[in-house]
Amino acid sequence: MSFDPVAFSVFLALLLLVTVMGFVASRWRRTGDADHLDEWALGGRTFGPLITWVLLGGDLYSAYTLIAIPAALFSMGAFGFYAIPNAVVLYSLGFLFLPKLVSLAHKNGYVTLTDFVNDRFRSTPLSLAITITGLLATMPYLALQLVGLEVVLGSLGIGGSATDNWFLRDLPLLLAFGILAAYTYSSGLRAPALIAFVKDALVYVVVIAAVIYIPIKLGGFHSIFDAASKALADKPSTPAGHDPAVAVDPGIYMTLALGSGMAFFLYPHAITGVFASRGAKTVRRNMSLLPLYTVLLGLVALLGVMALAAGVTPLDGNPQYAVPQLLSQMFPSWFTGVAFAAIAMSALVPAAIMAIAAGNLVSRNIYRQFSRRAVSTEAETLVSKIVSVLVKAGALAFVFTLDAKAAVNFQLLGGIWILQTLPTVLLGLFTKRAADRRALMTGLLTGIAYGTWAAYGVKSPGGGPFGGSTAAPFFLTSPIYIAVSSLVLNSLIVLAGSLLARLLTRTPQESRRETAPAVREPLGPPVS
Template identity: 75%
Template structure:
């Protein structure tokens, strides 16, 4: 796409504004002692319903969401709407377990989900497995925010795949994430929390204007749906020809929505936003009203159908460009600048939270837990800050040096992996009967191994591995989301292993008691010898 000076000027002005906000945030709600994780990583746990609303919304609706959801509808039609019931599932699950988890976090000082696992089960092996799973699932998620930002820079004509050389392609990305690393290091979670106000406000503005103005311009939603349907039928890569199971099997749609929804609040960055809230009441209120964002998500998905109706041909054949191209084609340059800035902020806000969450896992659950000597709160916070920068650098190198498909494949695996921590969290919170730590660890490791193997075995049209997220498990006759099939295996192992442990433990205890009653008392023997 060609460079437009007005679009770029508006975009740059808004990015400069939120950069200033990011640095100013270090003084916002600042406590006397900022050298501890509660202050830097969780904003002092003082965020009320209003701030938590924007923070969690900023966490959930990232740049990749705003780009990938319309791209899915552009490519596959109605199947791409699975993200809407996905959002409904995640809020229902959050209402179930987050209030209790947050209450415990405030009482016992949890910073990460691993802190809860440590406290509940006392197993270093299980805690380390949960920590590493969280880290490995977060890093590709962070990389995808860079992919979204790269699409916006390419649409502005200042970077991306259309650039003439590697320096022009990657320089805008390097500058943006250099600034992000600086204000995240300085301000911690307060920076994305403050920027989320602007980000969410602009996103609402852009999406609402688009879903009102574009249908008026195109003759109404009836015409949009008719034209989009015709365009999908004419495409050679619709689900009906590429993957018949996706087109006709409702199990795929339902399990993909269910699994994606169940996984979200297990991600470290989601838990970081939740733990920063004032308490259980704040979380409960937000889980009740955050589904309003689902309406916005439905509108965002509609942009993909509108791009089909208009006849957008995405740049380089990449459907991720359909939203930027749609906006550029139908709106004045200044409004396009606002829209691109909103999408860029939707990359920067969750990326900052993800980096902070990764830093917390390393500092709290690796550095502190396995340190040989005492660890001060100041050194723990410093390690978290440094790691938050390093993971951004790692994600940047990953995106700049490797093909985007690698980030997509790792994100696919990350979603499968993180869902396997669900039994540990839910059983740990609500029951002792099915919460044997050895069974939980075994279930986690086996289900992750199975999910990774199953995802690798799915082939693309060219025969390459990691061709999708659905497969037919060995115990079913129809395809489902791989993460759900892995979770079913996980649950069988956890429940079976926990019951077996309970049956074995009393037998061992009874044997021990019988031995003690039949053996001569030691004191009597000693007394006789004396």
């Protein structure tokens, strides 16, 4: 795409504004020592309903979401709407278990989900497995935010696919990474929390303007859906990079929505945003109000249909460019700059939270837990800050060395892996004696191994492995989301293993109590 100086100027001005906000945030609502992990990584655990709402919204609806969901509709049609029921599942599940988890976190000082697992099950191997799973699931998710940012820069004509010169192609992303790393290191979670206010406001303005203005230009929604259906009919039946069954099988639609919804609040960055809230009441209110973002997500998804109707031809055939090109085609340059800045902020906010969450896992659950000497709070916070920068550098290297399809495939694997931690979390929350830690560990590793093996067996159109996230498991003939089938296998192992462990460890006294005849209590006081 050609360089637009007006759009770039507006984009740059807004990015400079939020950069200043990112550094100023270091003193925003500070309640204690900035070198304490609670202050730097969790904002002092003082975020009320409004701040938590915009922070979780900024975390949930990232740049990749704003680009990938419409791109899915652009490529596959109505299947891309799976993200809507997915959101319904995640908020319902979050309403059930997050308030109790947050109460425990405030009471016991949990910073990560591993802290909770450690406290509940007292198992070093299980805690380490949860930590490593969280890190492996976070890295490709963070890389996808940088992919989304790269798409925006390419759409502005200053990076990505917009140029063949490797230095000019990568320089804008390097600069954005440097700024992100600097204010995250300085301000911690307060930076994305403050920036999220601007990001959310701009996203709402852009999306509402788009769903009003673009249909007027294209002749109304009836004309849009008619033109989009004709455009889809002319596409190949198997979209590039997707399984043939994805476009037709309802089982995939339902299980993908269910599995993705169950997985989200298990990600370290989602838990970081939740633990920063003031308490259980704040979280419960947010789980009731965050569905408002689902309405926004439905409108965002419609942009993919509008891009089809408008006859957008994505840059390099990459559907991720469909929405940016639609916006630049339909709106004046200054508003295009606003829209691209909103998408860029939607990458910076979750990327910062993900890096902080990864830093917390390493500093709290690896460095501190396995250190042979006492670790001060200052040293713990410093390690978390350093790791947050290294994680972003690793994600950047991932983007530079591998293509976007690889990042997507690894993120699909991350979704499969992180869902396998669900039995440990739920059983730890609602019952501790019923679950055996060895069974939990076995189920977790088996679910991850099976999910990886099943995903490896799905071939991409180019012939390589990891071509998708759906397969026909066990005795079923229809494909479903691999994460769900892996979770079923995991849960069965946990159930059977816990029952077996309970039978084998039962004491002779317990056995005699269970088999001895009941002693009838007297109905009244003894007669003298």
